[in-house]
Amino acid sequence: MSLFTAHSSVFLREREREREREREMGLKLYGAPASTCSARVKAALEELGVAYEFVPINFATGEHKQPPHIARNPFGQVPALQDGDLTLFESRAITRYIARKYKNGVTDLLKQSDAAAGALVDVWMEVESHQYNPAVSPIFYQIFIVPLFGGTPDQAVIAENVEKLSKILDVYEDRLSKSKYLAGDFISLADLHHLPYTFYLMITHPSLVNSRPHVKAWWEDISSRPACKKVTDEMAAVANASK
Amino acid sequence: MGVKLYGFPASTCTARVKASLEEYGVEYELVPINLATGEHKQPAYISCNPFALVPAFQDGDLTLFESRAITRYIARKYKNGVKDLLKESDAAAGALVDVWMEVESHQFNPAVSTIFYQTFVIPFFGGTPDQALIAENVEKLGKVLNVYEDRLSKSKYLAGDFFSLADLHHLTYTFYLVKTHASLVNSRPHVKAWWEDISSRPACKKVIDEMAADAHASK
Numbered sequence: 053m054s055l056f057t058a059h060s061s062v063f064l065r066e067r068e069r070e071r072e073r074e075r076e077m078g079l080k081l082y083g084a085p086a087s088t089c090s091a092r093v094k095a096a097l098e099e100l101g102v103a104y105e106f107v108p109i110n111f112a113t114g115e116h117k118q119p120p121h122i123a124r125n126p127f128g129q130v131p132a133l134q135d136g137d138l139t140l141f142e143s144r145a146i147t148r149y150i151a152r153k154y155k156n157g158v159t160d161l162l163k164q165s166d167a168a169a170g171a172l173v174d175v176w177m178e179v180e181s182h183q184y185n186p187a188v189s190p191i192f193y194q195i196f197i198v199p200l201f202g203g204t205p206d207q208a209v210i211a212e213n214v215e216k217l218s219k220i221l222d223v224y225e226d227r228l229s230k231s232k233y234l235a236g237d238f239i240s241l242a243d244l245h246h247l248p249y250t251f252y253l254m255i256t257h258p259s260l261v262n263s264r265p266h267v268k269a270w271w272e273d274i275s276s277r278p279a280c281k282k283v284t285d286e287m288a289a290v291a292n293a294s295k
Numbered sequence: 296m297g298v299k300l301y302g303f304p305a306s307t308c309t310a311r312v313k314a315s316l317e318e319y320g321v322e323y324e325l326v327p328i329n330l331a332t333g334e335h336k337q338p339a340y341i342s343c344n345p346f347a348l349v350p351a352f353q354d355g356d357l358t359l360f361e362s363r364a365i366t367r368y369i370a371r372k373y374k375n376g377v378k379d380l381l382k383e384s385d386a387a388a389g390a391l392v393d394v395w396m397e398v399e400s401h402q403f404n405p406a407v408s409t410i411f412y413q414t415f416v417i418p419f420f421g422g423t424p425d426q427a428l429i430a431e432n433v434e435k436l437g438k439v440l441n442v443y444e445d446r447l448s449k450s451k452y453l454a455g456d457f458f459s460l461a462d463l464h465h466l467t468y469t470f471y472l473v474k475t476h477a478s479l480v481n482s483r484p485h486v487k488a489w490w491e492d493i494s495s496r497p498a499c500k501k502v503i504d505e506m507a508a509d510a511h512a513s514k
Binding site: 126127137138140141142143144145148149152153164167168170171172174175177178179181182183186220223226227 | 345346356357359360361362363364367368371372383386387389390391393394396397398400401402405439442445446
């Protein structure tokens with residue numbers, strides 16, 4: 053076989069051995085199957101091909117607010133990650149840890165060793181946290197969560213946030229007309245972090261995305277990646293099962 | 296070409312970046328952006344920050360925005376043998392710095408920034424603070440600070456026994472919080488000790504003194 057083929061099959065065998073070791077050591081993701089923040093972490097794990105065990109936390113019984121989970125996440129939320137002795141929470145810190153630890157020659161979702169590229173990944177991760185998330189999560193909460201508890205969605209809150217989100221997506225449209233992905237011409241955690249809430253947004257307000265050609269193309273690209281599609285298919289299955 | 300920080304001293308997010316520049320002893324120029332004249336919405340500034348917010352940051356050809364991305368860039372670039380506020384080369388320590396930076400972003404910031412906005416910004420524009428909203432966020436923040444109290448009873452700083460960006464990111468909003476709701480901090484002995492420690496660091500003290508002077512000047 054060619055030198056390239058020999059190297060890649062050595063690489064693949066080594067990856068398979070690594071995954072076996074990981075399964076033995078047990079990377080555990082504690083979360084809820086339809087949870088946006090759990091899915092954010094799953095997407096990073098799947099993209100990097102990391103073996104993990106998903107441990108569901110039962111919100112209906114209040115498991116998230118009691119020991120032992122409260123020791124993993126003192127805010128009583130999901131997800132949390134256990135890697136040997138290390139326990140982490142906050143999905144966007146967990147994805148960073150995974151991207152750093154499992155970075156390989158093929159996939160580098162942070163680009164930390166490149167000062168400029170790495171900084172742009174950070175910029176657009178902060179945009180997701182501080183611009184996108186505060187507008188999209190209330191829409192999700194009103195439409196999906198409030199009815200679960202017997203309440204009625206607050207249409208004024210929805211409308212206000214749809215308007216905010218529109219203005220934010222105008223900035224995204226402009227950005228994505230200049231580069232294929234948010235941080236540049238490479239996919240990064242900045243794009244992945246948008247996956248779960250945008251999945252739900254496409255169910256409730258698809259025109260916000262579809263009316264913006266570059267945002268639409270970007271969404272179609274990232275959501276059709278095998279790893280991302282696997283995660284959103286799992287979210288869809290849970291959402292359908294609970295109807 | 297020089298490092299440029301666009302914003303103004305009393306701005307919490309501009310000051311967050313200043314604190315990291317001061318901690319690392321980086322020379323920079325503060326370029327004032329005048330919100331009152333709508334300078335932040337002009338094309339020249341929009342090209343630096345498309346969301347028309349302060350701060351923005353320039354280092355040669357590179358333009359950045361979002362204060363917490365800028366502080367990371369500074370911490371990474373200027374890391375030296377004495378000071379490392381990110382610990383990225385230590386998998387566990389670096390991950391804990393990230394955890395508590397996300398806690399600041401997603402647990403602390405939403406509650407404290409609402410209190411700040413109602414208490415300082417609304418009256419500045421002639422409006423009346425929404426007391427119900429303040430009370431609701433004071434209650435939320437109390438619960439968040441209970442978690443901090445527990446955390447800081449186990450380690451000197453948020454990420455461990457070392458000062459990091461996770462602590463530094465709290466500097467600027469906490470400075471305003473202790474002016475209006477000091478008991479939230481003072482009633483929690485470990486949070487109080489942590490606040491006294493970080494706010495008395497020379498770099499941090501310089502930044503909050505400049506915030507105070509600028510806030511005072513604009514009354």
